Amino acid sequence: MRGARHGTMNALQRIAAAAMSRDLCGFVVPGAEIARAVGIDLGDAGLRLSTTPRHANVLVVIGRLPAGLLDAASVVYAQMPRPRAILTLGTNDISPLPVPDATGPLTQAGLEAAIADIRRIFAMAAFQPDVENFEAPTLETSTEYTCPMHPEVVQEAPGNCPKCGMTLVERETAGSAHRGHAVPEQKREVAAQKHSKPVAVCHDRSKGGHSADGDNHEQHKTHGSGHKQHHMRAKPDSTEAPLQYTCPMHPEVVSDEAGSCPKCGMHLVPVAEAGGHSGHDHKAHGKAHDEHSTDNHRGGHGGHGGSERVEGVEAHFMSMVDLTRDMPASADGLKMEWIDVPFGPFFPGLPGGLQLKLTLDGDAVATTSADSLVGSSDPLPANPSSPIEFVDHLAALSPLSPVAYRLLACLALEKAAGQSVAPDIARARLAVVERERVASHLGWLAVFGAQSGSSWIEKRAAAFQLKVQGAAATDVTTLKPKISTFLAKLQRTPLLAARLSGIGQLLANDTLSGPVARASGMASDTRSDDPVYAEIGFSVLTMTDGDALARLVQRCNEITQSLDLISAVGSVARLEPHSIGAASGTGEAVVETPRGAARLSLTLHKGKVIAADIKTPTTAHLALIGDVAEGQELGDALTGIGSLDISPWEVTS
């Protein structure tokens, strides 16, 4: 086992290994919803799921892992404590991850066999005398040395800046050592020691690189000149060089723009406000400060004029007004540090593959940045392609709703070839798509249950989803009353309305699509234009509020409606494109996927697809994440994002 722990299997280790083989805990990549969508029940096979790699000992990879997720999967694997194993089902090559310890086909039986393998491996090989470290390019970091004033100066070894002579500051960056100018992940230095005693630092400043400071430093021109120059520099709108920023604790750090100190992470303050912390020796400094306190030329100083001088500590040292002068203010006017936290791509409760980065102001979301790591900028197969290839490729685009895209491709091909299908086949196709809609919404309910902490909802919805998928029409009809009772009980859950109402409010506008649009009151459903649907009595369902609760109720109502439609049709069929021979032409088709309307237009030439264009609903919904999450508390923001039911696989940039 490659992820074994270093050691030999003595009695103690054997007991521990036996216990570990019975206590398997898996972290699913790209996500548990993908496992359910392909019909695999992970809990049933005896695998507990964990929300964090730290508590997992098996990395479960389901299906094809797109290239964009390989780095993230390596990170997750690296963060699992040893002994750790990898289990893949139906997966392609997953390097840089090591070779899987157990593989299997993408079926429930395959999963159970693989789990039995893993148990055996744990019991026998959890401790091994020779283990190798896991290495991957994403994990590597290198230490480089940079000048705080000239970030473009980067060297491998400590030294002095060739431009200004300052001592180079150490910084850790992503990437291996020979990629010298890799963009740093963050400006702050990571080995943030706790703030050392300020007094010592302050006194250090007189020696910290100042003597070496060249004449480029603007403030050094005024070094020791005392009162007058000090005033000049203090005016920020002076005609001289633009305002410079320094760290109150590390005065040798000076930069041209506001940001964070590379040594301690504190916010940089304008040089004048720091009371001339940088670039003086004590005597001039003390004099200048007295001038400052009497001269209220900056509003901020007035308030601090009366602050008592502590021996050895500079006046205005770490005064909150100075420190927070340039920081963004929260809605209540306080200026606190904001942190950037990633919430993806494998965050429980959010769709797998969605890379979400939130800037948190306390526990509220200040800014968001969302991206899909599994979307494709090139979703359509290379031209020219045969119809079968085209249909299969499109079905593989979105593992969460393959049937809808398959139907989309079939319809577009048939329109382009000028053919039409028999009514009974059209109705059977309708039933298949509706069955997938039911399964997709139930899957969303399971994710919602996981995110909101109600394990009852999660388990029941997941069980129903697995039953409905691939069920014949008669089975669906028998499941219908049970699902309806479940949905009714769900909507009566105490505190559900308290949890969801008012969150993620979206007003009706043209970028919305699918249940999100209909929950905001827009009657936009492409199924209402379809004669086959009109025949069996379809009418658009809408809700008015447009918040997360409305979307939940909308999806529940759509489940019930789809179940009714399937019963009305009475049979489900496999989707195959009609043979189109050597036809030519252009065609456009629209299908209401579980997440919204998807449009495909393609051009056929002699039976081969030579050009195609696709629009998916999710691409527009990614932009809604900002509207839904910003300004909200973290839990509310994540609930709102979850209620949009984004499928990162469908994102086409």
Added chain:
Amino acid sequence: MTVLIVLVALAVGAYLVAVLESWAVHGRLEPARPAISALALLGRESLLARTPDRLFFEAGPVVLLLAGLLAVAVIPLAPGLIVTDLATGALFLNAALAYVLVALIMAGWGPNGAYAMIGGWRFLGQFVAYAMLIVMPITAVAMRAESLSTVDIVTSQSTLWNIAYQPLGFVLFVAAAMGLCWLPPLDLPTARGDLAGGIEAEYTGARLAVLRLARMVLIMALAGATVTFYLGGWLGPWLPAWAWSAIKILFVAGLMVSVGRLVPRVREAQYLEISWKLGIPLALANIFLVGVITLVVPI
């Protein structure tokens, strides 16, 4: 000797409640699961995050375990079967449970990781919400018993259990107790969906085992406190005193770990609002009501 018996009883009780909790979460009754989990955790590596606050990181689970054990030390299981029958038992219970907050803040701050830190600070908000609702009902209970000793509180219920005498206090106390041991729906610090494990996430291996043990001990302590203050402790006909204690404590603990999972997690802002706008006035009303009743009715 009594210390040993109480600790053994605590261990057995905690094991049983762990089995119950695993049943509630995973739907399967696996009696050997806690033991297997503990052994498995011993076999895993115990990771330390980079640039942690080492003292806080290590101390978090230990302080949590201490808080739980010290709280258990004043819970009477039978007449004479109590580790220390302090004259200020109820107050000591409060003091010990206050360290839960300290432990969780330490656990949140220690690993220098975003999810853990947010979990820790969220727990502080939760603390501000539940703390008064733990303290005020205990005051009302002490008013009836004329003493802070937990043994006296139990014997004062020999005519009528406090759950019937002060039902309002009971409801408030149990709700606040669930907030204290962060059981769903009040599991803000370790929210699975919001924070991917929160404060528990950065603990692995042996430290995680200690943290989970500490949480189980804390749940037992709070169940014991509920039974002592409101359900008459060891009082009951036919069965011996320790049997009644065991039945009641296991029942309360089982309810606490399972009932909350049917409901979605609270929003912190709403929890604080309800606690302070509804809970505190109700708790004050409870004290006043109990004050009037104790003066009028002799039991």
Added chain:
Amino acid sequence: MNALTQYGVLFGLTLGTIGFVLCFYLLACAIGGTRSELGKDVPATAGSMSREPVWVRYHAKYYGYALLFLAFDMEMAFMYPWAVVYREEGLVALLDMGVFLAILFLGLLYGWSQGALRRQE
């Protein structure tokens, strides 16, 4: 047992707990040590590496509640001894504490009206 012995027992319990935890950790160490590898020590953030320190000033939104909590906590410190002698003292005790609680309650109502009891965005 007199109070001193009792606190001695509790202190012993504390030491015993710490000793138990240490033994547990020693047992875990005997099974094996932690191997330090690349990326393992970065706090787990759902698949992205996040090496930035997060020890910043946290903008807690519940500071209105926290201030009121201080006042009420001080009040509860007074209520405990009062509760013990309450029944003896009778109606006078009820009225005395009633006045105290009423004043504090008015403070709560004032805070409520001024918007202290909400999430301070």
